[in-house]
Amino acid sequence: MTDTATTAAAADPTPEQLQADPLRFGVGARITVAVMTDAYIETITDALGALDTQGLVVETGDVSTYLGGDEARLLRAVTDLAESIAASGHHASVALHLSRGCPGEAVCEAPGGAGARSVEAPAPRETGRYAAAEWALYPLADQPVADGVEPDHMRDISAAIELARDNGTFRGSAHFVTRLEGDLGTVLGTIFAGWTMVGRTVQHVTCHATISLNSPSHTEASA
Amino acid sequence: MTDTATTAAAADPTPEQLQADPLRFGVGARITVAVMTDAYIETITDALGALDTQGLVVETGDVSTYLGGDEARLLRAVTDLAESIAASGHHASVALHLSRGCPGEAVCEAPGGAGARSVEAPAPRETGRYAAAEWALYPLADQPVADGVEPDHMRDISAAIELARDNGTFRGSAHFVTRLEGDLGTVLGTIFAGWTMVGRTVQHVTCHATISLNSPSHTEASA
Numbered sequence: 001m002t003d004t005a006t007t008a009a010a011a012d013p014t015p016e017q018l019q020a021d022p023l024r025f026g027v028g029a030r031i032t033v034a035v036m037t038d039a040y041i042e043t044i045t046d047a048l049g050a051l052d053t054q055g056l057v058v059e060t061g062d063v064s065t066y067l068g069g070d071e072a073r074l075l076r077a078v079t080d081l082a083e084s085i086a087a088s089g090h091h092a093s094v095a096l097h098l099s100r101g102c103p104g105e106a107v108c109e110a111p112g113g114a115g116a117r118s119v120e121a122p123a124p125r126e127t128g129r130y131a132a133a134e135w136a137l138y139p140l141a142d143q144p145v146a147d148g149v150e151p152d153h154m155r156d157i158s159a160a161i162e163l164a165r166d167n168g169t170f171r172g173s174a175h176f177v178t179r180l181e182g183d184l185g186t187v188l189g190t191i192f193a194g195w196t197m198v199g200r201t202v203q204h205v206t207c208h209a210t211i212s213l214n215s216p217s218h219t220e221a222s223a
Numbered sequence: 224m225t226d227t228a229t230t231a232a233a234a235d236p237t238p239e240q241l242q243a244d245p246l247r248f249g250v251g252a253r254i255t256v257a258v259m260t261d262a263y264i265e266t267i268t269d270a271l272g273a274l275d276t277q278g279l280v281v282e283t284g285d286v287s288t289y290l291g292g293d294e295a296r297l298l299r300a301v302t303d304l305a306e307s308i309a310a311s312g313h314h315a316s317v318a319l320h321l322s323r324g325c326p327g328e329a330v331c332e333a334p335g336g337a338g339a340r341s342v343e344a345p346a347p348r349e350t351g352r353y354a355a356a357e358w359a360l361y362p363l364a365d366q367p368v369a370d371g372v373e374p375d376h377m378r379d380i381s382a383a384i385e386l387a388r389d390n391g392t393f394r395g396s397a398h399f400v401t402r403l404e405g406d407l408g409t410v411l412g413t414i415f416a417g418w419t420m421v422g423r424t425v426q427h428v429t430c431h432a433t434i435s436l437n438s439p440s441h442t443e444a445s446a
Contacts, residue, residue, distance in 0.1 A: 026398070026399075028398055028399065030357065030398065030399060030400065030433075032316055032318070032433050034257030034259060034316040035257075035259060036257060036259060036261075036263035037260070037261055037263075038260055038261045040259035040314065041439070059397075059398075061397070062355055062435055062438050062440040062441065063316075063355055063356065063357045063402075063433050063434075064357055064433055066397065066398050068398065091263065092257070093255055093257040093286075093316070093318070095255070095318040095433050097359065097399060097433075099398070099399040102399075132285055132286055133286065134253065134286045136320065136431075138361050138363065138429070140363075174284070174289065175249070175251055175253065175289050175322070176251065176253060176325075176429070179286075206359070206361070206399070208320065208359075208431045210253075210255050210286050210318050211286075212286045218285065
Protein backbone atom coordinates (compact mmCIF):
# COMPACT_ATOMS: atom_id res chain seq x y z
CA MET A 1 0.00 0.00 0.00
CA THR A 2 2.87 2.36 0.77
CA ASP A 3 4.48 1.60 -2.57
CA THR A 4 1.23 2.27 -4.39
CA ALA A 5 0.75 5.54 -2.57
CA THR A 6 4.29 6.60 -3.40
CA THR A 7 3.79 5.73 -7.06
CA ALA A 8 0.53 7.62 -7.19
CA ALA A 9 2.06 10.66 -5.56
CA ALA A 10 4.95 10.61 -8.00
CA ALA A 11 2.51 10.51 -10.91
CA ASP A 12 0.39 13.41 -9.62
CA PRO A 13 -0.01 15.85 -12.49
CA THR A 14 1.03 19.47 -12.18
CA PRO A 15 -1.61 22.23 -12.39
CA GLU A 16 -0.38 23.00 -15.91
CA GLN A 17 -0.82 19.38 -16.94
CA LEU A 18 -4.34 19.30 -15.50
CA GLN A 19 -5.29 22.53 -17.24
CA ALA A 20 -3.91 21.36 -20.59
CA ASP A 21 -5.76 18.04 -20.59
CA PRO A 22 -9.53 18.46 -20.96
CA LEU A 23 -10.31 14.97 -19.68
CA ARG A 24 -8.10 15.25 -16.61
CA PHE A 25 -9.57 18.71 -15.95
CA GLY A 26 -13.04 17.19 -16.17
CA VAL A 27 -14.27 19.12 -19.23
CA GLY A 28 -17.45 17.53 -20.47
CA ALA A 29 -21.17 17.54 -21.07
CA ARG A 30 -24.16 15.41 -20.23
CA ILE A 31 -27.00 15.75 -22.71
CA THR A 32 -30.51 14.33 -22.67
CA VAL A 33 -32.52 14.56 -25.87
CA ALA A 34 -36.24 13.98 -25.44
CA VAL A 35 -38.16 13.90 -28.71
CA MET A 36 -41.92 14.09 -28.40
CA THR A 37 -42.94 11.57 -31.03
CA ASP A 38 -43.77 7.89 -31.17
CA ALA A 39 -40.72 7.66 -33.44
CA TYR A 40 -38.36 8.87 -30.71
CA ILE A 41 -36.06 5.85 -30.82
CA GLU A 42 -35.18 6.15 -34.51
CA THR A 43 -35.03 9.95 -34.34
CA ILE A 44 -32.52 9.88 -31.49
CA THR A 45 -30.61 6.87 -32.83
CA ASP A 46 -30.28 8.47 -36.27
CA ALA A 47 -29.05 11.75 -34.80
CA LEU A 48 -26.52 10.05 -32.53
CA GLY A 49 -25.41 7.70 -35.32
CA ALA A 50 -24.66 10.59 -37.68
CA LEU A 51 -22.74 12.53 -35.01
CA ASP A 52 -19.03 13.19 -35.52
CA THR A 53 -17.57 12.56 -32.08
CA GLN A 54 -13.93 12.43 -33.12
CA GLY A 55 -11.72 13.51 -30.25
CA LEU A 56 -14.47 13.05 -27.67
CA VAL A 57 -15.15 10.31 -25.15
CA VAL A 58 -18.77 9.17 -25.48
CA GLU A 59 -20.73 7.16 -22.93
CA THR A 60 -24.42 6.61 -23.67
CA GLY A 61 -26.76 5.88 -20.79
CA ASP A 62 -30.48 5.57 -20.21
CA VAL A 63 -30.74 9.01 -18.60
CA SER A 64 -28.18 11.01 -20.59
CA THR A 65 -25.17 10.78 -22.88
CA TYR A 66 -21.80 11.87 -21.53
CA LEU A 67 -19.36 13.62 -23.86
CA GLY A 68 -15.85 14.35 -22.61
CA GLY A 69 -13.26 16.49 -24.36
CA ASP A 70 -12.26 20.04 -25.20
CA GLU A 71 -14.79 22.86 -25.29
CA ALA A 72 -14.67 23.47 -29.06
CA ARG A 73 -15.31 19.82 -29.93
CA LEU A 74 -18.10 19.68 -27.32
CA LEU A 75 -19.87 22.72 -28.76
CA ARG A 76 -19.56 21.33 -32.28
CA ALA A 77 -21.02 17.95 -31.25
CA VAL A 78 -23.83 19.44 -29.16
CA THR A 79 -24.74 21.85 -31.98
CA ASP A 80 -24.70 19.07 -34.58
CA LEU A 81 -26.80 16.77 -32.39
CA ALA A 82 -29.39 19.40 -31.52
CA GLU A 83 -29.57 20.64 -35.12
CA SER A 84 -30.17 17.11 -36.30
CA ILE A 85 -33.04 16.71 -33.81
CA ALA A 86 -34.45 20.11 -34.81
CA ALA A 87 -34.30 19.08 -38.48
CA SER A 88 -36.58 16.12 -37.72
CA GLY A 89 -39.35 18.65 -37.23
CA HIS A 90 -40.46 16.99 -34.00
CA HIS A 91 -40.92 18.95 -30.79
CA ALA A 92 -37.99 18.18 -28.51
CA SER A 93 -36.51 19.22 -25.19
CA VAL A 94 -32.77 19.06 -24.68
CA ALA A 95 -31.30 19.05 -21.16
CA LEU A 96 -27.67 20.15 -21.28
CA HIS A 97 -25.26 19.97 -18.33
CA LEU A 98 -21.74 21.32 -18.80
CA SER A 99 -18.93 20.95 -16.29
CA ARG A 100 -15.23 21.79 -16.07
CA GLY A 101 -12.76 21.73 -13.21
CA CYS A 102 -14.14 18.80 -11.23
CA PRO A 103 -14.63 15.26 -12.45
CA GLY A 104 -16.57 14.37 -9.26
CA GLU A 105 -20.11 13.26 -8.57
CA ALA A 106 -23.05 15.13 -7.00
CA VAL A 107 -20.76 17.00 -4.69
CA CYS A 108 -17.81 19.02 -5.87
CA GLU A 109 -14.60 17.43 -4.70
CA ALA A 110 -12.34 19.59 -6.78
CA PRO A 111 -8.77 18.39 -7.07
CA GLY A 112 -7.09 21.19 -5.19
CA GLY A 113 -4.66 23.43 -6.97
CA ALA A 114 -5.56 22.65 -10.56
CA GLY A 115 -6.33 26.35 -11.01
CA ALA A 116 -8.30 27.81 -13.88
CA ARG A 117 -8.21 26.49 -17.44
CA SER A 118 -8.26 29.47 -19.78
CA VAL A 119 -9.58 28.88 -23.28
CA GLU A 120 -11.17 31.05 -25.94
CA ALA A 121 -14.97 30.82 -26.02
CA PRO A 122 -15.55 28.31 -28.83
CA ALA A 123 -17.00 29.77 -32.02
CA PRO A 124 -20.67 28.96 -32.56
CA ARG A 125 -22.16 27.85 -35.87
CA GLU A 126 -25.52 29.18 -37.05
CA THR A 127 -28.04 26.48 -37.88
CA GLY A 128 -31.09 28.29 -39.22
CA ARG A 129 -33.13 26.62 -36.44
CA TYR A 130 -34.91 28.53 -33.69
CA ALA A 131 -34.43 27.64 -30.03
CA ALA A 132 -35.65 28.94 -26.67
CA ALA A 133 -33.57 28.11 -23.61
CA GLU A 134 -33.43 28.57 -19.85
CA TRP A 135 -29.90 28.85 -18.58
CA ALA A 136 -28.26 28.71 -15.13
CA LEU A 137 -24.53 29.25 -14.66
CA TYR A 138 -22.69 28.17 -11.50
CA PRO A 139 -19.16 29.25 -10.52
CA LEU A 140 -18.47 26.73 -7.75
CA ALA A 141 -15.11 27.75 -6.41
CA ASP A 142 -13.36 31.05 -6.16
CA GLN A 143 -9.82 30.05 -5.37
CA PRO A 144 -6.99 32.35 -6.41
CA VAL A 145 -5.52 31.19 -9.69
CA ALA A 146 -1.87 30.84 -10.47
CA ASP A 147 -1.43 33.64 -12.97
CA GLY A 148 -2.21 36.44 -10.53
CA VAL A 149 -5.66 37.28 -11.90
CA GLU A 150 -7.98 37.84 -8.97
CA PRO A 151 -11.05 35.60 -9.09
CA ASP A 152 -14.10 37.70 -9.86
CA HIS A 153 -16.85 35.55 -11.24
CA MET A 154 -19.37 38.38 -11.17
CA ARG A 155 -17.18 40.24 -13.66
CA ASP A 156 -17.07 37.24 -15.97
CA ILE A 157 -20.76 36.38 -15.65
CA SER A 158 -21.61 39.99 -16.42
CA ALA A 159 -19.42 39.66 -19.50
CA ALA A 160 -21.32 36.51 -20.48
CA ILE A 161 -24.68 38.23 -20.09
CA GLU A 162 -23.31 41.17 -22.05
CA LEU A 163 -22.29 38.77 -24.82
CA ALA A 164 -25.84 37.38 -24.85
CA ARG A 165 -27.18 40.91 -25.19
CA ASP A 166 -24.71 41.71 -27.97
CA ASN A 167 -25.49 38.61 -30.02
CA GLY A 168 -29.21 39.10 -29.54
CA THR A 169 -29.99 35.91 -27.61
CA PHE A 170 -30.75 37.52 -24.23
CA ARG A 171 -34.49 37.67 -23.53
CA GLY A 172 -34.57 38.49 -19.85
CA SER A 173 -34.53 36.75 -16.53
CA ALA A 174 -37.01 34.48 -14.82
CA HIS A 175 -36.93 32.62 -11.53
CA PHE A 176 -33.51 30.92 -11.22
CA VAL A 177 -32.64 31.22 -14.94
CA THR A 178 -31.82 33.53 -17.82
CA ARG A 179 -33.93 33.12 -20.92
CA LEU A 180 -32.19 32.92 -24.28
CA GLU A 181 -33.81 32.81 -27.71
CA GLY A 182 -32.55 32.81 -31.25
CA ASP A 183 -30.65 30.64 -33.64
CA LEU A 184 -29.98 27.28 -31.97
CA GLY A 185 -26.26 27.52 -32.73
CA THR A 186 -25.98 31.04 -31.33
CA VAL A 187 -27.92 30.10 -28.19
CA LEU A 188 -25.58 27.15 -27.60
CA GLY A 189 -22.59 29.39 -28.34
CA THR A 190 -23.78 31.83 -25.68
CA ILE A 191 -24.12 29.04 -23.12
CA PHE A 192 -20.62 27.74 -23.89
CA ALA A 193 -19.16 31.26 -23.88
CA GLY A 194 -20.52 31.99 -20.41
CA TRP A 195 -19.16 28.70 -19.14
CA THR A 196 -15.66 29.19 -20.54
CA MET A 197 -15.48 32.91 -19.67
CA VAL A 198 -16.27 32.29 -16.00
CA GLY A 199 -13.80 29.42 -16.15
CA ARG A 200 -10.92 31.81 -16.77
CA THR A 201 -10.80 32.70 -13.08
CA VAL A 202 -12.82 29.91 -11.44
CA GLN A 203 -11.67 26.29 -11.55
CA HIS A 204 -15.00 24.51 -11.18
CA VAL A 205 -17.83 25.90 -13.31
CA THR A 206 -21.00 24.09 -14.28
CA CYS A 207 -24.05 25.19 -16.16
CA HIS A 208 -27.44 23.71 -16.93
CA ALA A 209 -29.71 24.64 -19.80
CA THR A 210 -33.05 23.34 -20.97
CA ILE A 211 -33.54 23.99 -24.67
CA SER A 212 -36.88 23.79 -26.46
CA LEU A 213 -37.00 22.94 -30.17
CA ASN A 214 -39.95 23.00 -32.57
CA SER A 215 -42.40 23.92 -29.83
CA PRO A 216 -45.97 24.54 -31.01
CA SER A 217 -45.57 27.84 -29.08
CA HIS A 218 -42.70 28.80 -31.36
CA THR A 219 -44.57 28.86 -34.67
CA GLU A 220 -44.64 32.62 -34.77
CA ALA A 221 -41.21 33.14 -33.27
CA SER A 222 -39.39 30.82 -35.67
CA ALA A 223 -37.69 32.63 -38.51
CA MET B 224 -37.88 58.72 -6.06
CA THR B 225 -36.48 59.44 -2.63
CA ASP B 226 -39.80 58.72 -1.01
CA THR B 227 -40.04 55.41 -2.85
CA ALA B 228 -36.53 54.43 -1.82
CA THR B 229 -37.28 55.32 1.78
CA THR B 230 -40.47 53.31 1.75
CA ALA B 231 -38.68 50.33 0.21
CA ALA B 232 -35.92 50.51 2.79
CA ALA B 233 -38.41 50.72 5.62
CA ALA B 234 -40.14 47.61 4.28
CA ASP B 235 -36.95 45.55 3.99
CA PRO B 236 -37.71 42.22 5.62
CA THR B 237 -35.63 40.84 8.44
CA PRO B 238 -33.65 37.60 7.94
CA GLU B 239 -36.29 35.80 10.03
CA GLN B 240 -39.07 37.11 7.79
CA LEU B 241 -37.17 36.04 4.66
CA GLN B 242 -36.53 32.57 6.08
CA ALA B 243 -40.15 32.11 7.12
CA ASP B 244 -41.61 33.07 3.72
CA PRO B 245 -40.82 30.48 1.00
CA LEU B 246 -41.56 32.88 -1.85
CA ARG B 247 -39.46 35.71 -0.47
CA PHE B 248 -36.67 33.22 0.23
CA GLY B 249 -36.93 32.05 -3.39
CA VAL B 250 -38.01 28.45 -2.70
CA GLY B 251 -39.17 26.91 -5.95
CA ALA B 252 -38.79 24.48 -8.81
CA ARG B 253 -38.66 24.58 -12.55
CA ILE B 254 -39.81 21.37 -14.20
CA THR B 255 -39.79 20.29 -17.83
CA VAL B 256 -41.77 17.20 -18.72
CA ALA B 257 -40.92 15.71 -22.12
CA VAL B 258 -43.15 12.81 -23.10
CA MET B 259 -41.96 10.77 -26.05
CA THR B 260 -45.22 10.20 -27.86
CA ASP B 261 -47.22 11.86 -30.62
CA ALA B 262 -49.85 12.38 -27.91
CA TYR B 263 -47.51 14.55 -25.82
CA ILE B 264 -49.80 17.58 -25.68
CA GLU B 265 -52.78 15.78 -24.15
CA THR B 266 -50.54 13.67 -21.89
CA ILE B 267 -48.89 16.76 -20.42
CA THR B 268 -52.07 18.86 -20.38
CA ASP B 269 -53.99 16.10 -18.59
CA ALA B 270 -51.26 15.67 -15.98
CA LEU B 271 -50.97 19.41 -15.34
CA GLY B 272 -54.75 19.83 -15.31
CA ALA B 273 -55.18 17.18 -12.63
CA LEU B 274 -52.42 18.60 -10.46
CA ASP B 275 -53.28 19.98 -7.02
CA THR B 276 -51.20 23.15 -6.82
CA GLN B 277 -52.91 24.65 -3.79
CA GLY B 278 -50.52 26.90 -1.93
CA LEU B 279 -48.10 27.12 -4.86
CA VAL B 280 -47.46 29.84 -7.42
CA VAL B 281 -47.55 28.31 -10.91
CA GLU B 282 -46.20 29.89 -14.10
CA THR B 283 -46.27 27.73 -17.22
CA GLY B 284 -43.86 28.52 -20.02
CA ASP B 285 -42.72 26.96 -23.28
CA VAL B 286 -39.46 25.68 -21.78
CA SER B 287 -40.51 24.77 -18.24
CA THR B 288 -43.14 25.27 -15.57
CA TYR B 289 -42.21 27.27 -12.48
CA LEU B 290 -43.63 26.25 -9.11
CA GLY B 291 -43.01 28.49 -6.10
CA GLY B 292 -43.80 27.64 -2.50
CA ASP B 293 -42.71 25.59 0.47
CA GLU B 294 -40.65 22.45 0.10
CA ALA B 295 -43.33 19.98 1.21
CA ARG B 296 -45.92 21.31 -1.25
CA LEU B 297 -43.30 21.33 -4.01
CA LEU B 298 -42.36 17.69 -3.42
CA ARG B 299 -46.01 16.68 -3.36
CA ALA B 300 -46.75 18.48 -6.64
CA VAL B 301 -43.62 17.22 -8.40
CA THR B 302 -44.33 13.66 -7.24
CA ASP B 303 -47.97 13.84 -8.36
CA LEU B 304 -47.03 15.30 -11.74
CA ALA B 305 -44.27 12.79 -12.45
CA GLU B 306 -46.42 9.88 -11.24
CA SER B 307 -49.21 10.98 -13.55
CA ILE B 308 -46.80 11.04 -16.50
CA ALA B 309 -45.39 7.65 -15.50
CA ALA B 310 -48.93 6.25 -15.33
CA SER B 311 -49.47 7.18 -18.99
CA GLY B 312 -47.04 4.40 -19.84
CA HIS B 313 -45.12 6.64 -22.24
CA HIS B 314 -41.38 7.06 -22.05
CA ALA B 315 -40.63 10.47 -20.55
CA SER B 316 -37.73 12.56 -19.36
CA VAL B 317 -38.25 15.04 -16.55
CA ALA B 318 -35.78 17.89 -16.01
CA LEU B 319 -36.07 19.19 -12.46
CA HIS B 320 -34.34 22.33 -11.17
CA LEU B 321 -34.76 23.22 -7.49
CA SER B 322 -33.58 26.45 -5.90
CA ARG B 323 -33.78 28.12 -2.51
CA GLY B 324 -32.10 31.19 -1.06
CA CYS B 325 -31.83 33.30 -4.21
CA PRO B 326 -34.66 34.46 -6.43
CA GLY B 327 -32.17 35.74 -9.05
CA GLU B 328 -31.43 34.81 -12.63
CA ALA B 329 -28.47 32.94 -14.20
CA VAL B 330 -26.11 34.42 -11.68
CA CYS B 331 -26.60 34.20 -7.96
CA GLU B 332 -27.29 37.61 -6.54
CA ALA B 333 -28.25 36.42 -3.10
CA PRO B 334 -29.95 38.96 -0.90
CA GLY B 335 -27.26 39.30 1.71
CA GLY B 336 -27.96 38.29 5.24
CA ALA B 337 -31.06 36.18 4.72
CA GLY B 338 -29.19 33.29 6.32
CA ALA B 339 -30.21 29.67 6.10
CA ARG B 340 -33.81 28.45 6.05
CA SER B 341 -34.00 25.29 8.13
CA VAL B 342 -36.84 22.89 7.37
CA GLU B 343 -37.39 19.18 7.81
CA ALA B 344 -36.73 17.15 4.67
CA PRO B 345 -40.25 16.72 3.26
CA ALA B 346 -41.64 13.20 3.51
CA PRO B 347 -41.72 11.33 0.20
CA ARG B 348 -44.66 9.26 -1.05
CA GLU B 349 -44.10 5.91 -2.75
CA THR B 350 -45.71 5.65 -6.18
CA GLY B 351 -45.10 2.09 -7.34
CA ARG B 352 -43.35 3.54 -10.42
CA TYR B 353 -39.70 2.99 -11.24
CA ALA B 354 -37.37 5.91 -12.00
CA ALA B 355 -33.69 6.38 -12.82
CA ALA B 356 -32.17 9.79 -12.19
CA GLU B 357 -28.94 11.75 -12.47
CA TRP B 358 -28.54 14.30 -9.73
CA ALA B 359 -26.24 17.27 -9.11
CA LEU B 360 -26.40 19.30 -5.89
CA TYR B 361 -24.89 22.79 -5.61
CA PRO B 362 -24.30 24.66 -2.34
CA LEU B 363 -23.64 28.14 -3.76
CA ALA B 364 -22.74 30.17 -0.71
CA ASP B 365 -21.09 29.33 2.54
CA GLN B 366 -21.83 32.36 4.63
CA PRO B 367 -22.00 31.98 8.39
CA VAL B 368 -25.60 31.62 9.47
CA ALA B 369 -27.27 33.43 12.29
CA ASP B 370 -27.81 30.56 14.69
CA GLY B 371 -24.12 29.87 15.26
CA VAL B 372 -23.95 26.63 13.27
CA GLU B 373 -20.79 26.67 11.21
CA PRO B 374 -21.42 26.24 7.48
CA ASP B 375 -20.18 22.83 6.42
CA HIS B 376 -21.87 21.77 3.24
CA MET B 377 -19.66 18.72 2.85
CA ARG B 378 -21.10 17.39 6.10
CA ASP B 379 -24.65 17.92 4.87
CA ILE B 380 -24.05 16.57 1.38
CA SER B 381 -22.47 13.49 2.91
CA ALA B 382 -25.59 13.12 5.02
CA ALA B 383 -27.73 13.40 1.86
CA ILE B 384 -25.69 10.70 0.09
CA GLU B 385 -25.93 8.59 3.23
CA LEU B 386 -29.71 9.00 3.17
CA ALA B 387 -29.73 7.84 -0.47
CA ARG B 388 -27.72 4.77 0.55
CA ASP B 389 -30.03 4.08 3.48
CA ASN B 390 -33.23 4.32 1.44
CA GLY B 391 -31.75 2.22 -1.34
CA THR B 392 -31.81 4.81 -4.14
CA PHE B 393 -28.04 5.37 -4.41
CA ARG B 394 -26.56 3.60 -7.45
CA GLY B 395 -23.15 5.18 -7.68
CA SER B 396 -21.47 8.16 -9.26
CA ALA B 397 -20.81 9.10 -12.85
CA HIS B 398 -19.24 12.17 -14.43
CA PHE B 399 -20.71 15.26 -12.71
CA VAL B 400 -23.70 13.43 -11.19
CA THR B 401 -24.92 10.86 -8.71
CA ARG B 402 -27.13 8.14 -10.08
CA LEU B 403 -30.32 7.29 -8.20
CA GLU B 404 -32.76 4.48 -8.94
CA GLY B 405 -35.87 3.14 -7.32
CA ASP B 406 -39.43 4.14 -6.63
CA LEU B 407 -40.10 7.48 -8.32
CA GLY B 408 -41.39 8.97 -5.07
CA THR B 409 -38.39 7.82 -3.06
CA VAL B 410 -35.99 9.10 -5.72
CA LEU B 411 -37.68 12.52 -5.64
CA GLY B 412 -37.69 12.42 -1.84
CA THR B 413 -33.93 11.83 -1.86
CA ILE B 414 -33.37 14.78 -4.19
CA PHE B 415 -35.49 17.06 -2.00
CA ALA B 416 -33.85 15.79 1.18
CA GLY B 417 -30.37 16.56 -0.11
CA TRP B 418 -31.47 20.04 -1.14
CA THR B 419 -33.10 20.88 2.20
CA MET B 420 -30.38 19.27 4.32
CA VAL B 421 -27.61 21.30 2.68
CA GLY B 422 -29.89 24.32 3.04
CA ARG B 423 -29.69 24.12 6.82
CA THR B 424 -26.27 25.79 6.76
CA VAL B 425 -26.08 27.28 3.26
CA GLN B 426 -28.44 30.03 2.13
CA HIS B 427 -28.40 29.44 -1.62
CA VAL B 428 -28.69 25.81 -2.71
CA THR B 429 -29.76 24.57 -6.12
CA CYS B 430 -29.98 21.13 -7.58
CA HIS B 431 -30.65 19.68 -11.00
CA ALA B 432 -31.91 16.21 -11.78
CA THR B 433 -32.82 14.44 -14.98
CA ILE B 434 -35.32 11.66 -14.35
CA SER B 435 -36.11 8.90 -16.82
CA LEU B 436 -39.52 7.20 -16.72
CA ASN B 437 -40.75 4.14 -18.63
CA SER B 438 -37.51 3.81 -20.55
CA PRO B 439 -37.30 0.78 -22.82
CA SER B 440 -34.02 0.12 -20.96
CA HIS B 441 -35.94 -0.18 -17.72
CA THR B 442 -38.12 -3.15 -18.59
CA GLU B 443 -36.09 -5.51 -16.47
CA ALA B 444 -35.43 -3.04 -13.67
CA SER B 445 -39.06 -2.01 -13.21
CA ALA B 446 -40.79 -3.80 -10.41
